[in-house]
Amino acid sequence: MAELSDTPAQPHAAVSFLKQTANTVCSLLITFLGLLAVTFIIARIVPVDPVTAILGERATGEQIATLRTKLGLDDPLWQQFLIYIRDVFHGDLGLSIRTRDPILSEIGRYFPATLELSTLGIIIGIFIGIPAGVLGATKPGSWRDQIVRLIGLMGYSMPVFWLGLMGLLLFYGHLGWVGGPGRLDSMYEMMLDMKVKPVTHMILIDTALAGEWDMFRNALSHIILPASILGYLSMAYISRMTRSFMMNELGQEYITTARVKGMPERRVIWVHAMRNVAVPLITVIALSYANLLEGAVLTETIFAWPGLGRYITDALLINDMPAVLGGTIVVGAVYIGINMFSDFLYRLADPRAK
Amino acid sequence: MTTLNTWLMDPNPKSRLQSRAAQTWLTWLRFRRNPLAMIGLIISLALIFMSIFAPLLAPYDPIAQSLADRLQPPLTPGHWMGTDDFGRDIWSRILFGSRITLYIVLLVIITAPVFGLIVGTVSGYFGGWVDSVLMRITDIFLAFPKLILALALVAVLGPGMVNAVLAIALTSWPPYARVARAETLTVRNSDYIAATRLQGASATRLIWGHIMPMCLPSVIIRVTLDMAGVILTAAGLGFLGLGVQPPLPEWGLMISAGRKFLFEQWWVATMPGLAIFIVSLGFNLLGDGLRDVLDPRSAGK
Numbered sequence: 001m002a003e004l005s006d007t008p009a010q011p012h013a014a015v016s017f018l019k020q021t022a023n024t025v026c027s028l029l030i031t032f033l034g035l036l037a038v039t040f041i042i043a044r045i046v047p048v049d050p051v052t053a054i055l056g057e058r059a060t061g062e063q064i065a066t067l068r069t070k071l072g073l074d075d076p077l078w079q080q081f082l083i084y085i086r087d088v089f090h091g092d093l094g095l096s097i098r099t100r101d102p103i104l105s106e107i108g109r110y111f112p113a114t115l116e117l118s119t120l121g122i123i124i125g126i127f128i129g130i131p132a133g134v135l136g137a138t139k140p141g142s143w144r145d146q147i148v149r150l151i152g153l154m155g156y157s158m159p160v161f162w163l164g165l166m167g168l169l170l171f172y173g174h175l176g177w178v179g180g181p182g183r184l185d186s187m188y189e190m191m192l193d194m195k196v197k198p199v200t201h202m203i204l205i206d207t208a209l210a211g212e213w214d215m216f217r218n219a220l221s222h223i224i225l226p227a228s229i230l231g232y233l234s235m236a237y238i239s240r241m242t243r244s245f246m247m248n249e250l251g252q253e254y255i256t257t258a259r260v261k262g263m264p265e266r267r268v269i270w271v272h273a274m275r276n277v278a279v280p281l282i283t284v285i286a287l288s289y290a291n292l293l294e295g296a297v298l299t300e301t302i303f304a305w306p307g308l309g310r311y312i313t314d315a316l317l318i319n320d321m322p323a324v325l326g327g328t329i330v331v332g333a334v335y336i337g338i339n340m341f342s343d344f345l346y347r348l349a350d351p352r353a354k
Numbered sequence: 355m356t357t358l359n360t361w362l363m364d365p366n367p368k369s370r371l372q373s374r375a376a377q378t379w380l381t382w383l384r385f386r387r388n389p390l391a392m393i394g395l396i397i398s399l400a401l402i403f404m405s406i407f408a409p410l411l412a413p414y415d416p417i418a419q420s421l422a423d424r425l426q427p428p429l430t431p432g433h434w435m436g437t438d439d440f441g442r443d444i445w446s447r448i449l450f451g452s453r454i455t456l457y458i459v460l461l462v463i464i465t466a467p468v469f470g471l472i473v474g475t476v477s478g479y480f481g482g483w484v485d486s487v488l489m490r491i492t493d494i495f496l497a498f499p500k501l502i503l504a505l506a507l508v509a510v511l512g513p514g515m516v517n518a519v520l521a522i523a524l525t526s527w528p529p530y531a532r533v534a535r536a537e538t539l540t541v542r543n544s545d546y547i548a549a550t551r552l553q554g555a556s557a558t559r560l561i562w563g564h565i566m567p568m569c570l571p572s573v574i575i576r577v578t579l580d581m582a583g584v585i586l587t588a589a590g591l592g593f594l595g596l597g598v599q600p601p602l603p604e605w606g607l608m609i610s611a612g613r614k615f616l617f618e619q620w621w622v623a624t625m626p627g628l629a630i631f632i633v634s635l636g637f638n639l640l641g642d643g644l645r646d647v648l649d650p651r652s653a654g655k
Contacts (some may be wrong), residue, residue: 034494038503042510052418092531150390153642157635159589162609162627165616169624173617298590302613310504313594316509320396328506335499 009108020347028340033085035332039325040084044077088090093326098318103326107308111330112201113183114300114307117227118292120204124231126285132235133242134269140247148239155236160229160295164302167225179222181304188215226303233295234288241284242277249273279350286342290335362371365400384647387630391643397636403455418604425619436621438611444621447603449627452519454604455633458588463577465523470530477563477568478538489535498502504587508596515604518597528581533576537569571648572624582634589630605630 060069068074072083087094093103132152136145171178180184183203184192192203196210204223207216249255250273256267297309304310308327315323367373388396398654404411410632413432428436435444477488495503507521541547542565550564591597600607605626612623 030490031494031497034491035498038494038498039506042506058601102465115540146390153638154631154635157586157604157631159586159593159627159630159634161590161593162608162623162630165609165613165623169620273580290499296591297501297505301594312505316594316596319509321509322623324506324509328502331499331502332497336497339497344476 094322096323097320103163108310116202120227121230129235129238133239136243139247151235179226245277290338316340399468408449412444412449414443416447416450451603461519464618466527470527474531474534478535492528500525534569582638
């Protein structure tokens, strides 16, 4: 610390990096506490009485009183909130009313399916979105640029559940190119437990690890449509942002220098400009990845995909509030985590931020 | 017409009204040059027209069932978009559904931006701890996944149109607060604010009368760009059965009804989805065009 105080104007780079990281972690914690406060408030104003939900209508007064004390419902609100926070940090999200299982372990079974779907989606989005954005930026105003822009705007304007239904109608119903709803054909679904060990709960990885290539191909034919639809949504955002970053970068002087030196245009764009575009693009990709987790809610309903989104909507329909709120907390936490992580990556990648 | 044109194009406007009219006219001329934005404007106007005159335009009652005519394919005489499983004319339902869509959008855009404006201007004007606290709360709401929060809220409040609007509004105010705060910070230290303050204007008066109007253009651009998102979220809630309830002809709800016989009677789910798509595309094109002409930052590009 003594060394630092000698040069207050320019602290050591590593120290300032650490300090910023500590700041990030701090605001992450505060945001997460805010999330918990909101779910706590929602849980307390819910018209469904948790005691009646568990015991049923015909419980005796004594039973109700015992359970109320056990659930801590007679404590003052601030105390309940503290207990709530403690429980969540210990990984206790309560019990699902429907199954009486701990919610966190249930979510642990559902979440990998969502993760698999949205990861494949973001990969598709990146591989189409970035070239499309670059294409637009290199010839702004051209018909190719207009088409990329229009396709992007269409992605912003389509209800994802409708797009999913239309995809099913065309590619599954009429053309038969892809598998229908679900993760596997029912024939393979029955064989799944016998032949494949659930290592990651992600079906593509598990079947590949087990060497069941028939099953792998079947799983791929099922995941490709919902993943492409999610990919299209993220592509819309990624291509738009790539275009604007790239246009900004191509106006810089170092690009002119590179061109004047006779460097091939492809190298100018993909090596020189891309290096600088990549930094803000990290944030964009992370943001759309986080959004895909959310977009998965409606997509999973359409494709009977056993993921977190479906878990939450199923729970909603039978008023299983602990499960809904548990799912909300997990999605929110992942969402916040991805945002903070992208922030961190951004500072790691951008030398100016150090 | 020519006199109106010369009046508008006068380089030396004689009144405040004339200069304002000229400014609006110039903006309109720039806006008109963008064909995509014009398409967006036409779609938006068509939506408003449709919802106002729905009772006159619709050939059938949107709710009355007629089981003899159920699941007629498109281009059936009298039902050019076909009928649904209760024999209701889909075109009439879409026409009346535009009222619900417009109603939801209007309710959201008069609540969320206003709330965001108040939070943002108060936060930017007072600064200090007020700013820190308000912006921290804004950040927390911004860090939420929107649809999930809306789902949880509707789950608590119970399904229905008003609750859906409330949930959407509660999740969409933070960006407005951010925008309004940024604008407030740029005008807070201007001379005209200082002059008004020296005349003894109260903080409320300053914020309401002198700062908020300055924030309006950027907020309005944001509103047009957000309208499509509002429509999509509302339709999503309707689709999940958490928004508008049957038998009302809400578009998302209509898609979910058509889902049961998607492969045999494709039109029942397809038509309302097309309506949602066209309307939100229209709002997106309009918003994009408005931003190009109104936002000075993007004008140079």
